[in-house]
Amino acid sequence: MKEDDLRALMGQMTLAEKVGQLVQLDGGCFGASDVATGPRAKLGVTQADVDVCGSVLNVLGADEVRRIQDAYLERSRLKVPLPFMADIIYGYQTCYPIPLAQACSFDTDRVRDNYALVAEEAAADGCMVTFSPAVDVARDARWGRVMEMPGEDPYLSARFAAAAVEGFQGGLDEGRGMAACVKHFAGYGAVEGGREYNTVDMSERRFRQDYLSPYKAAVDAGARLVMTSFNTVDMVPATANEWLMRDVLRDEWGFDGVVITDYAAIHELVFHGVAADDREAALLAIRAGVDIDMKTSCYAANLAGLVAEGLLDEAAIEEGCWRVLLLKNELGLFEDPYRGCSAERAAAVACTPDRISSVREMCAESLVLLENKDVDGSPALPLAKVGERLALVGPYADSQDIVGMWAIHADRSHSRSVREAMAAVLGHDPAYAKGCETLLDVSFLGSFAKFAGGGSEDPRTPEELEAEALAVAAGVDTVVLCLGEHMLQSGEAGARTDIRLPDHQVALAAKIKALGKKVVAVLFNGRPLVLTDLLPHVDAILEAWYPGTAGGDAVCDILFGDVNPSGRLAMSFPETSGQMPLYYAQFSTGRPKGGSHEGRFVTGYLDAPNEGLYPFGYGLSYHSARLTGLRLSADTLRPGETLRATVTLSNDSDIAGTDVVQLYVRDLVGSVVRPIKELRGYQRVATRPGERVEVSFDITEEMLRFWRRDMTYGSEPGAFQVMVGFNSQTTASVDFELVG
Numbered sequence: 025m026k027e028d029d030l031r032a033l034m035g036q037m038t039l040a041e042k043v044g045q046l047v048q049l050d051g052g053c054f055g056a057s058d059v060a061t062g063p064r065a066k067l068g069v070t071q072a073d074v075d076v077c078g079s080v081l082n083v084l085g086a087d088e089v090r091r092i093q094d095a096y097l098e099r100s101r102l103k104v105p106l107p108f109m110a111d112i113i114y115g116y117q118t119c120y121p122i123p124l125a126q127a128c129s130f131d132t133d134r135v136r137d138n139y140a141l142v143a144e145e146a147a148a149d150g151c152m153v154t155f156s157p158a159v160d161v162a163r164d165a166r167w168g169r170v171m172e173m174p175g176e177d178p179y180l181s182a183r184f185a186a187a188a189v190e191g192f193q194g195g196l197d198e199g200r201g202m203a204a205c206v207k208h209f210a211g212y213g214a215v216e217g218g219r220e221y222n223t224v225d226m227s228e229r230r231f232r233q234d235y236l237s238p239y240k241a242a243v244d245a246g247a248r249l250v251m252t253s254f255n256t257v258d259m260v261p262a263t264a265n266e267w268l269m270r271d272v273l274r275d276e277w278g279f280d281g282v283v284i285t286d287y288a289a290i291h292e293l294v295f296h297g298v299a300a301d302d303r304e305a306a307l308l309a310i311r312a313g314v315d316i317d318m319k320t321s322c323y324a325a326n327l328a329g330l331v332a333e334g335l336l337d338e339a340a341i342e343e344g345c346w347r348v349l350l351l352k353n354e355l356g357l358f359e360d361p362y363r364g365c366s367a368e369r370a371a372a373v374a375c376t377p378d379r380i381s382s383v384r385e386m387c388a389e390s391l392v393l394l395e396n397k398d399v400d401g402s403p404a405l406p407l408a409k410v411g412e413r414l415a416l417v418g419p420y421a422d423s424q425d426i427v428g429m430w431a432i433h434a435d436r437s438h439s440r441s442v443r444e445a446m447a448a449v450l451g452h453d454p455a456y457a458k459g460c461e462t463l464l465d466v467s468f469l470g471s472f473a474k475f476a477g478g479g480s481e482d483p484r485t486p487e488e489l490e491a492e493a494l495a496v497a498a499g500v501d502t503v504v505l506c507l508g509e510h511m512l513q514s515g516e517a518g519a520r521t522d523i524r525l526p527d528h529q530v531a532l533a534a535k536i537k538a539l540g541k542k543v544v545a546v547l548f549n550g551r552p553l554v555l556t557d558l559l560p561h562v563d564a565i566l567e568a569w570y571p572g573t574a575g576g577d578a579v580c581d582i583l584f585g586d587v588n589p590s591g592r593l594a595m596s597f598p599e600t601s602g603q604m605p606l607y608y609a610q611f612s613t614g615r616p617k618g619g620s621h622e623g624r625f626v627t628g629y630l631d632a633p634n635e636g637l638y639p640f641g642y643g644l645s646y647h648s649a650r651l652t653g654l655r656l657s658a659d660t661l662r663p664g665e666t667l668r669a670t671v672t673l674s675n676d677s678d679i680a681g682t683d684v685v686q687l688y689v690r691d692l693v694g695s696v697v698r699p700i701k702e703l704r705g706y707q708r709v710a711t712r713p714g715e716r717v718e719v720s721f722d723i724t725e726e727m728l729r730f731w732r733r734d735m736t737y738g739s740e741p742g743a744f745q746v747m748v749g750f751n752s753q754t755t756a757s758v759d760f761e762l763v764g
């Protein structure tokens with residue numbers, strides 16, 4: 025529709041109809057069967073509210089979308105269609121590895137391609153807007169939602185954010201793709217104590233420096249929507265925060281898309297204690313520039329009254345209504361309210377072989393080999409397909425529940441377990457035993473138990489399960505032990521204070537190791553875990569995260585050496601839960617080790633090191649490689665110029681491999697403290713056996729900018745260090761000076 029016609033359409037709308045565009049309800053409110061009771065009554069919305077509602081939450085399935093759209097337009101006076109919005113976080117029916125795993129690939133080009141496939145699959149089935157990507161910088165593995173995020177580093181997270189938005193929205197103007205909604209704006213990953221929905225509070229400088237850049241990267245990539253976060257920012261809940269939503273998002277960044285709240289976040293302003301009731305909450309949110317009220321009646325029940333009482337200009341409602349209408353127009357809904365979705369189109373693209381293989385390839389780059397010790401003179405991995413007597417043990421060995429908590433719509437029938445995949449490789453079913461449950465006590469699940477695969481339906485006792493596993497292990501040389509977290513121990517509302525692998529799982533590993541076997545642990549989890557206790561009992565550790573639809577095959581691809589692992593950690597693994605939050609880009613402090621103080625009077629703990637067990641950027645491969653000869657094209661850099669850092673990568677082995685070469689920069693003296701290093705570049709570099717290649721990075725003045733003492737954003741002349749390595753603990757460095 026032409027914009028003039030759209031403007032004329034809004035001119036015909038009543039106040040109630042304009043308010044309606046700012047209300048999002050879920051599918052339950054559109055079910056014909058619950059007219060008098062059910063979701064509408066609970067929400068306090070009326071049929072009249074539903075008839076003018078602006079959008080729908082979490083309804084999928086082309087037939088259902090068409091049914092609701094038809095019924096709605098039938099009753100709509102001005103025939104303004106509904107956009108259907110849903111959580112398509114990292115896959116629809118075909119699921120990719122969780123975002124934290126994908127970030128470990130350091131391959132944002134592949135992320136972009138994959139998310140275009142996700143959009144095609146979901147849009148065919150009626151999804152028009154996805155509440156993704158989630159890009160909250162996360163440095164505390166106690167927080168369950170780290171699984172949805174691209175990790176601890178702002179630079180990597182920003183590139184992931186842009187790639188995801190470009191993937192989802194590519195082709196949007198040709199009727200393909202989905203509009204992306206970046207979330208959770210802002211800073212949700214910094215919840216105190218890693219406790220879900222907890223307070224976030226930090227300096228504006230830290231907030232801008234470390235937490236805002238991924239959202240800005242998504243906005244700069246054209247994200248059409250932004251979702252407000254549950255948390256406070258400077259003691260004002262994001263959903264009512266005019267500084268955040270207007271000064272930063274709209275005025276500084278120029279965002280002109282739609283702002284939608286997170287689930288019921290306007291109503292939650294009452295519980296935050298900044299609104300006495302829903303009426304005041306609605307006023308705070310609309311003043312902050314929030315366009316859509318997700319899943320409450322705050323806007324529906326109060327905005328018109330606030331206008332009538334003179335407390336709110338109708339223009340404030342028209343501001344949001346106009347943005348919602350523009351979004352619908354960009355989605356082409358006035359021309360095709362279904363966006364071409366159909367059951368046939370959905371079936372034609374769902375879980376196709378090319379999608380499954382793209383997941384498998386993503387996995388190959390996302391899984392991280394953490395340990396690979398020598399056993400009898402050679403590395404534990406890769407395993408031999410012939411001649412190595414193998415057994416598969418563990419609660420995840422024969423599980424299809426390897427897609428993660430947000431894979432709500434995954435078609436698990438296309439997931440092969442590690443056991444099925446291994447049987448395909450070996451040509452026979454490997455010796456197998458479950459060994460133990462993921463957890464001995466799943467009471468934490470409560471009503472969620474029905475969503476959780478596995479669980480306590482196994483009639484065997486823990487002792488029987490263990491005895492079976494030890495008997496199976498006794499008959500082989502090598503045991504592949506598939507362990508991890510319960511899938512619902514991460515994701516939303518999945519915060520934990522103790523992030524160790526459960527004691528009973530570690531005990532099983534120890535007993536199998538005590539039989540003198542080679543033990544290879546494969547882990548399925550949604551966060552960095554504390555593996556310190558497991559380490560002595562295993563010869564190799566492959567971090568599989570929740571690898572998605574082809575995860576079982578991808579694990580076997582790596583275990584048997586068909587794929588040389590190249591994943592590198594996007595989030596640090598701690599030695600103990602007490603080290604949280606843990607991240608590489610630390611400040612030096614006044615008492616660093618090696619500084620002017622000695623002994624106990626330096627920054628640190630009495631009972632643990634400062635460093636984690638595995639650092640950001642770390643991961644092993646089957647080939648061996650080294651970096652030498654780091655050099656700069658000059659030792660000074662002027663604004664507008666480019667400095668080139670070059671290093672030689674040598675593959676010293678007889679197999680091809682890929683390394684993630686990482687560039688870090690340190691500002692040695694700033695007007696405020698600066699991290700001991702910050703990631704400013706990375707390249708996935710493939711080499712053939714024995715090959716030596718030059719790897720170069722361009723360094724510019726823009727890369728050195730930060731929020732300075734006077735809260736302006738820019739660089740400062742002075743001394744800098746460049747480090748290039750295979751992980752964030754790299755120290756090989758060269759110096760340069762920024763002048764002018």
Ligand code: GLC
Pocket residue numbers: 082111155207286287516
């Ligand atoms: C949830 C999540 C958010 C999701 C929304 C809609 O509470 O915080 O990530 O998009 O509600 O399901």
